[in-house]
Amino acid sequence: MERKIILAGFGGQGILSAGKIIAEAGLIEGREVSWFPSYGPEMRGGTANCGVIISDGPIGSPVLDSCDVLIALNTPSLRKFESRVISGGTIIVDRSLVDADTLRTDVSFYPVEASKMASEKGNMAFATVMLLGCLSSVTGSFSGDSFEKALRLTLPERHHHLIPVELEIFGAGAALAH
Secondary structure (H helix, E strand, O other): OEEEEEEEEEEOOOHHHHHHHHHHHHHHOOOEEEEEEEEOOOOEOOEEEEEEEEEOOOOOOOOOOOEEEEEEOOHHHHHHHHHHEEEEEEEEEEOOOOOOOOOOOOOEEEEEOHHHHHHHHOOOOHHHHHHHHHHHHHHOOOOHHHHHHHHHHHOOHHHHHHHHHHHHHHHHHHHHOO
8 A cells, every 4th residue: 555645724724744644654564665745935824834754665756746635724735736646536625715616526535614613613733633533534544543653652741641632532523534
């Protein structure tokens, strides 16, 4: 199995952190991983994206000219990266922030009200967690158990009290994929 994933949005939305969590979950499952961040000079509010590869074998290059999955947290990111998704691939968007559908008819499309739910829970960082739950459910790239372990390894200890809520939101994102 090899899964190539692009996460894209604005700086400050947790794009790079979400990519790190995916990569860590892949490592926990004994896979080879690559995490390749890219962000504009503005940081918060500027563009941010990262490529993550999870593979059962060696990874030749971290650069993604194409991907199996795109997770877009804004409309400009959807438009910029949707052409890179392979035919038969998957596009997951935060419907709360992406006001458009994909132009593609050859991919699976999952619009998830992630930021709306995150706002209701009082923490906008939960939006990416919901989208990762959807990703896990749709692709099987990593399990919920690996996600939980990755959270414990990547989040600073001062945020560990949020993990139970994050697991609940991850599960809600997984359920929405069906």
